[in-house]
Amino acid sequence: MKKETSAAFIWLQRHAAMIRKELVQLLRDKLLVFFLIYAFSMDIILAGGSISLDLKNASLWVRDLDHKVESRELMQRFQPPAFRLKGGVDNAHEIQTMMDKGEAMATLDFGPGFSENIHKGRQATTLMQVDATNSVLGTLAASHASHIVFQFSLEKAQERLAKAGAASGGTPSIRDAHRVWFNPNQRDSWFMSITELLTIITVFAVMLPATAMVREKERGTVEQLLVSPLSTWQIMLPKILSMTFVILLGTAVSLFCVIRPIFHTPIRGSLPLFFGVTALYVFTTSGLSLFISTLARNLAQVGLLTILVLAPMLFLSGAWTPPEAMPGWLRFAMVVSPLHHYIDTGFGILLKGAGMEILWDSVGMIALIGGIMLSVGAWRFRRQFH
Amino acid sequence: MNIQRIAAVMLKEWREIVRDRLFFILAFVVPASFMLLFGYGLSMDVEDIPMAVLDQDNTPLSRDYAYRFMGSRYFDFKGMTPSLKQAEPLLLDNKLRLILIIPDKFQENIIAGRTAEVQTIIDGTFPFRAQTSKGYVAAINGEANMELLAKVLAKKAGMTQEAAREAVQPVKLAVRYLYNQSCQSIWSMAPKIMMVILMITPPFLTALGIVREKETGSIYNIYASTVTRPEFLLGKLTPYAVISVLNMLILWLFAVRLFGAPFKGNVVFFSLASILYVVCTTGIGLIISVLVRTQTAAMVMTAILTIAPSVLYSGVIIPVSSMGDAAQFAASTLPATYYTEVVLGCFLKGVGWSILWSRIAILGIYAIGLFSIGYVMFSKRPSR
Numbered sequence: 166m167k168k169e170t171s172a173a174f175i176w177l178q179r180h181a182a183m184i185r186k187e188l189v190q191l192l193r194d195k196l197l198v199f200f201l202i203y204a205f206s207m208d209i210i211l212a213g214g215s216i217s218l219d220l221k222n223a224s225l226w227v228r229d230l231d232h233k234v235e236s237r238e239l240m241q242r243f244q245p246p247a248f249r250l251k252g253g254v255d256n257a258h259e260i261q262t263m264m265d266k267g268e269a270m271a272t273l274d275f276g277p278g279f280s281e282n283i284h285k286g287r288q289a290t291t292l293m294q295v296d297a298t299n300s301v302l303g304t305l306a307a308s309h310a311s312h313i314v315f316q317f318s319l320e321k322a323q324e325r326l327a328k329a330g331a332a333s334g335g336t337p338s339i340r341d342a343h344r345v346w347f348n349p350n351q352r353d354s355w356f357m358s359i360t361e362l363l364t365i366i367t368v369f370a371v372m373l374p375a376t377a378m379v380r381e382k383e384r385g386t387v388e389q390l391l392v393s394p395l396s397t398w399q400i401m402l403p404k405i406l407s408m409t410f411v412i413l414l415g416t417a418v419s420l421f422c423v424i425r426p427i428f429h430t431p432i433r434g435s436l437p438l439f440f441g442v443t444a445l446y447v448f449t450t451s452g453l454s455l456f457i458s459t460l461a462r463n464l465a466q467v468g469l470l471t472i473l474v475l476a477p478m479l480f481l482s483g484a485w486t487p488p489e490a491m492p493g494w495l496r497f498a499m500v501v502s503p504l505h506h507y508i509d510t511g512f513g514i515l516l517k518g519a520g521m522e523i524l525w526d527s528v529g530m531i532a533l534i535g536g537i538m539l540s541v542g543a544w545r546f547r548r549q550f551h
Numbered sequence: 552m553n554i555q556r557i558a559a560v561m562l563k564e565w566r567e568i569v570r571d572r573l574f575f576i577l578a579f580v581v582p583a584s585f586m587l588l589f590g591y592g593l594s595m596d597v598e599d600i601p602m603a604v605l606d607q608d609n610t611p612l613s614r615d616y617a618y619r620f621m622g623s624r625y626f627d628f629k630g631m632t633p634s635l636k637q638a639e640p641l642l643l644d645n646k647l648r649l650i651l652i653i654p655d656k657f658q659e660n661i662i663a664g665r666t667a668e669v670q671t672i673i674d675g676t677f678p679f680r681a682q683t684s685k686g687y688v689a690a691i692n693g694e695a696n697m698e699l700l701a702k703v704l705a706k707k708a709g710m711t712q713e714a715a716r717e718a719v720q721p722v723k724l725a726v727r728y729l730y731n732q733s734c735q736s737i738w739s740m741a742p743k744i745m746m747v748i749l750m751i752t753p754p755f756l757t758a759l760g761i762v763r764e765k766e767t768g769s770i771y772n773i774y775a776s777t778v779t780r781p782e783f784l785l786g787k788l789t790p791y792a793v794i795s796v797l798n799m800l801i802l803w804l805f806a807v808r809l810f811g812a813p814f815k816g817n818v819v820f821f822s823l824a825s826i827l828y829v830v831c832t833t834g835i836g837l838i839i840s841v842l843v844r845t846q847t848a849a850m851v852m853t854a855i856l857t858i859a860p861s862v863l864y865s866g867v868i869i870p871v872s873s874m875g876d877a878a879q880f881a882a883s884t885l886p887a888t889y890y891t892e893v894v895l896g897c898f899l900k901g902v903g904w905s906i907l908w909s910r911i912a913i914l915g916i917y918a919i920g921l922f923s924i925g926y927v928m929f930s931k932r933p934s935r
Contacts, residue, residue: 196848200855208855212863214877221874239722264729265902267892270870283721290723297731298895299870300739307726308686314724315693322700322719337661337699339616340668341692343685346642348675356678368854376847383766461573464766464846465759469577471850472755477588487680489599489627489648495591509645512676519643526644 179395183403184410187377191411204365205415206423213358213428220305222249223270228260229253233280239291239317240273247309264296271295271306283321347516354428355516360484362419363511366412366443367478367504370450371457372471373408378458379467397547405451412447413440433518439511442528446507449535455542459549478504503538506530556778560786564760568790578756582748582798586805589744596736597683599627602649603638606631610658616669616695620651625687635672648674649684661699730899738813741806742894743867748802749825750832750861750887751853753795757836758849760791766846774931784926788833795829806898815901820911824893827914831886832857834921841928866891886917 192198225248227240243250254260254272263269274292282289293310297303326336348355381387390400417440424430432439453474461467480486481495482504491499499505506527513519513527521528569575604617621628629647632638641647652670660667671688675681697719705715731738764770773783803825806812814821835856843849861867864878865887871879882888889910896902 194845194848196843197845197851200848200851204851204855208859211881212859214875265896265900266906267870286718286721288717288723289721290725292725292727294727294729297728297734298739298899299866300731300734300736302870303728303731303734303739305683305686307728308683308690310726311724312686312689312693314722315690318720318722319693319696319700321721325718325721326700326704336703337664338666338696339661339692339699340666341671341688342668343671343673343688345673345675345681345685348678348681351675351678351681353678356676372847372850372854376850380845380847463571463574463763464850465571465763466573466577468755468759468846468850468853469574469581472751472854473577473581473584476585480589487597487677489597489601492591513643513645516676517643523640523644 176399179399180403180406183395183399184407187404187407188411190377191373191407201369201411201415204369205362205419208365209358209361209419209423210427212361213354213424220247220302220309221245223247223302223306224249224251224268225271225273226251226254226260226263226269227273227275228255228257229275230277231275231279235280235283235289236275236291239314240275242313242317243273243310247306260294264294267296269296270302271310273310286325352428355430358424358428358430359511359515360508362416362424363504363508364479364484365419366416366447367450367507368475369408369412369415370447371454371475371478372467373411374404374451374454375458375461375467375471376464377404377408378455379461379464382458383463391550397550398543401455401543401546405448405455408451409444409447413444416440416443430515432515434514435520438521439514442507442510442514442524442531445528446503446531446535449531449539450503452535452537452539452542455546456538459542459545478502481505482508484508500530501534503531503534506534552779552782556782557786557789560778560783561789564787565790568760568794578752578794579798579801582752583801583805585748586741586744586802587809589747590737590741590805590810597680597687598625600625600648600680600684600687601629601646602626602651603629603632603641603647605633605635605638605650605652607655608653608657612658612661613653616653616657617651619691619695623687623691625684642672642674645674648680649688664703737810738899739895741810741812742898743891745799745802745806746828746865746887746891746894747861747867749795749799749829749890750865751857752798753791753829753832754836754839754853754857755850756794757788757791757833758839758843758853759846761787761837761840762843762846762849765840765844774933780926780929780931783931784837784922784929788837791836792829792833795833796826799825799829812898814898816897817903820903820907821893821897824890824897824907824911824914827911827918828886828890828893830918831914831921834918834925837925838921838928841925860885861887864888886914889913889917 222245225243227250229236229240240250248271251269254263260269260272264272272294274294276290279289279291291314293307295303295306323336345351381390420432425432457467457470457474461470481491481499482502483499484504488496488499488505509527510524510531513524568578602620604620606613606617620626626649632650635650635652638647638650642650650672652672654668654670657667657669669692673681673684697716700719701712701715704710704718705712708715710718728734764773778786807814836853839849839852839856843852860881864874864882865871865885866882871882871888874882893907893910896907
C-alpha cells in the first residue's frame, strides 16, 4: 500500500517537474512570449475592429442624360453606408477608365427618356454597371440597388394607382418584420473577435507542442529525456498539459481584457463550460501536433507541416465563409475537422447562450475526433522511441 | 561583390534545400494544395440556408407565400414547425438559420386589402450571412407584394395580368456585371488566392532557412568566412526566391487552366510585378530572420505577420475602399495590397502599364526598402 502511494507521488512529481520545465523553456523564448501576448490581444483587436463583410461606401457615379426630377430622386436614394454618390460623368469612355482604375465601383445610367417613360405609363429602365472583380461585393451591390429601385418603383406604382382611383378600398400588402437573433445589429466585431480567438487557439494548439518536441530533437536534449527514468507518457503529457495551460490563460486574457470590454461582445452562456470545452479541444488537438512532431526532423519541417494542416482547417471550418455553400465533399471534410465543431460550440456558448443539452453532439464530436487524433499521435510518438 | 562567392553560397543553400527531401517537397506541395483547396472550398456564396416555416394561418394564401421560400434555391426547406418553442433549439444548434412565421388572419387581411404581417427570425452569428439572408427575404417579399398589386389592378382596371404586372413596376433596374459577367466566385477568388499564397510561403521558407543556420550554429561558418554581407544575402535568398517564382508559375497555371479564370493582361507586365512581389515577400522573411533567434519564433512571427494581413487587409474579401480608416492605413502599408490590384487588373480587367505602372513602382520601392533594412540589420558580428 505504501509503495503504491509513493509510486503515484513520484509519478505526479515527475509530471510537475516536467511541466515546470516546459513552462520555463517557453517563457525564456522572449519573442515567442511576445507573440503569444500579441496574438491573444492586438491581433484580436485588429481583426474585430476593422473587418466587415458588408458593402460600405461603394463609390457610385451617375451618367444622367435625363436631368429630371425622377432620375434625381432615384439617384439620391443611393445613400451611405452602402453607397456613396460621387458625382456625375458625361461620357461612356470616362466611365470605362474609372472602372478600370478602380475609382468607381458602380455606375448608374439614366437614358434621355427616363422620366418621360414613367409619366407616359411605360416601363422605364435604368442600367447599373457593377465592378464584379470581387464577386461577393458585385452581387451585394446589385442586390442593394435592386432593392432601392424596387422600392422606388413600388411607390411610383402606388401613386399611379391612387391617381387612377384604382386603389380605393386599400391595397393588400405583406410586411415582413425581421428579427435577427444573437447579434441584432449584425456587428461584425462580435463575430470577428470570437472567430479570431478560436482561430488563434487552434493555431497554437497545433503549433506549440510540436515545436517543443522537435526542438528537443534538433538540440539533442531528447536523448537526455530518454535516458532519464521518464516514460514516454511522462515526456509527452507534460508538454501537452503545459501548452494547454498557456493557451487557456491566453484565452482568459483575451475574453476578459479584449473581447468583452473593447467590443462589448456579450457572453451569454456558461463560462466554465466554454473553458471546459476549450481545454478538451486544445488537449485533443495536440494529438495532431504530436503526429506532426513524429514526421518532422527539424523545425523548418514542422513549420511547413503546420501550415499545411492549419490552413485547410481554418478555411474550411466555416469560420470565414458560410459552411452551407460548400460543395458536398468539402462539407464532409468539414465534419471531420474538429475546428468546425469547436466553432459551433464556441459561438453556441458565447453568443447564443446554448448549454450542453443542445451542444452535446458537437462536444461529443470534438471528443471523438480529438480522441482518435490523440491516440494516433500518442501511438506514433511512443513508437518513434522504440 | 564577387560572383563566384555568391554562386558558392547559392549552391550550398540549394543543396541544403534539396537534400532535406520533406522540406523541398513541401515547398511545392503546400502552395499547390492550398490553391486547390481554397479554389474549390472558399466560396462566399450564401445558398441553401436551412429554414423552417411556422404557418399559424394555414390557408391557401399563406401556403402560397411559404412556397415562395421553399422553392427558392437560396433556402433549404427543412420542414414545418408547430411552434417557435420547438424551432428555437434547432436555431441554437445551427440546424436552422432562418424561421418564417406566418401569423393567423394572414389570408383574411390580404383579402380585405389590409397589410398582413409576417416575421422572419434570422441567425445573426455570422453577420454577412444574416445580411444576405435579409436581402433574399426582402426580394421574395417584394415580388409577392408586386403580384398582389398587379392582381388588384388587373381586377379593378380590367387589364390583363401581364399589362398589370408591367404597370405596377414602372421603373426597372438592369444590372451588368463588368469584368466577370456571370459573377463567378472562383474567377475573382483564384487570382487573389495566388496573392495570399505568395504572401505566406516565401517568408516562411526564407525565414526558416536563415534561422535554421542560426539555431544549429552553422552560421558561424559564414561569420568567419570571407563572404561579405551582400554576397551572403544574395546567395542565400536567391534559391528561395527562385522556388517562389516557380510556385508562382504553377499557381498561375492552376488559376488559368484548372479554374478557368480569364487572363486578359500583359504577360510581361504580370511576370515583372509577380517577381517583384515575390522578392518583397522574401524580403519580409529576411527581416523576420534577422529579428528572431529560434525557428519556433520565426514561424509564429511569420504566421502573424503574413496570414492575417494578407487575408484580411489586402482586399481579398473586402476591397480596401470599404474598410475603416485604421484598416485602410494598415492596407496601404502592405505590398500585398498593391499586388492584389495587379492580379485583378491583369486577370479580370485586362489593364496593364498605363494604369498600373505606379503599383509596379511601389512594389519595386518595397523590394529595395525591405532588402536595405535586412542588409543593415544583418550583421556578421552579432553582439551575442
